Amino acid sequence: MSIFKNKVIWITGASSGIGETLAKELAAEGAKLILSSRRSDELERVKKALKSADSEILILPFDLADASKTDALTKLVIDKFGRIDFLINNGGISQRSLTKDTSIAIDRKVMEVNFFGTVALTKSVLPFMLKQKSGHIIVVSSIVGKFGFYLRSAYSASKHALHGFFDSLRLEIYKDNVNILIVCPGKIRTNISVNAITGDGSTHNKMDESTDKGLSPEECVRQILNGIRNNKEELYIGGNDINAIWLKRFFPKLFSKIIRKQKAE
Template sequence: MSHFRDKIVWITGASGGIGEALAYRFASAGAKLILSARREKELQRVKDACEGDGENIAILPLDLEATSSFSSKTQAAIEAFGHLDILINNGGISQRSLASETSLEVDRRLMEINYFGTVALTKALLPHFTSRGQGHIAVVSSLVGKFGTPYRSAYAASKHALHGFFDSLRAELYKYPIHITMLCPGFIHTQVSVNALTADGSPLGEMDDAQQQGMDPDTCARQMLAAIASKKEEAYMGGKEKYGVLVKRFIPRLFSRIVRKTKVR
């Protein structure tokens, strides 16, 4: 996709899943990449597997809970290739537990990583985009950022919060222009459920049936790049679960009956 040739793209959560698939897609499109996640070894693996010149890919370890480091991390990302064109806020963590059984500490951790980590990194980079008068922020939310389902109460809350923040930010930045795209995947075949937090904060350690049968991450990444290239405000990826957005909006009582009977684990 020639739109991204020589664009400088910073991807968080790039060590696996959707983030890894996005790295491969952007690299094949000729972009220069900064790959971030906590696991440096896995970032190196992704870099080595990317198409093209390795000199066009920088590794920048990043922990979304360590917000005090974001100023220096952002400066390092800018210095890697001189500036940034696109930030992909993809890093995060999911949840698989009933709300009534989930400790408040788990609720707080989901918000700290998914919401505050994303918002803090965006705020750290925003002066760079506004000073250049351009930029694009893509946020990997979720379909549960549009509606809630069982076993994902805190996860859904953190993703809903992102929509509220970035819808407001989009309105504030219209004059620059700085574009914001909310990307909402449904069931994607990744390790997200394996790493999801349970009621006591421990990882689930197994893949959901729904995740197992989900969309291939490369297909998801291809659709995400198309949405970013088109400067869409919001886009949905996945199977029939995508239609939940419309059912929730226009027939909410029907949606409530469907979602409580749907197997989401």
């Protein structure tokens, strides 16, 4: 039997890409889902495509940039389902702009969405997982959570920050039977580059060539779910791009030379 059957799973960023695909796979395995992102119409579209009973899916739209709402939203989930077994912190926004062209307001916005929004939701859910003495928190970081890259200074910083936060939290809750998995995808074929923001806050609106050639979201989700099943702490998902993580760790000077030559997109 699937480990996800009848489990209550909250997915952020469920309106497209990796989050939408997670919703489809987990619904197919019999999970009860809470679907969140900003666009309620898109969440409704995702819900309609699932074969789950109406009562097993809760749509909770919210903006990760507004951390003040997470306690009230968590209460709604507990009122409906009584528990939360998995929190999948997947929602996020990327950036495509040189540091010199990026206003501090955009740096803060990317941090608010990717870091503080994720932290706030986790802090709202955590007391319930500690009380029920079980839970699994999944955080979707990026390979640029492990090293920096062109046009992504704010995005890379926001993903690095997630590692510091969740590695520390993992230590603190080890004895409470609450697990943490940090996922670092490389290039995955979603609208992440289309939806990325530029230095003045406008939308990049372009499918990057390398993203278009990336892994399918279905393969990414297959590996995430296997990582959860095997209780991994950190997971790298992609093609050759994920070798950069090992290169940086063991041969940092060679890594610098090679990464400089990569296309800045």
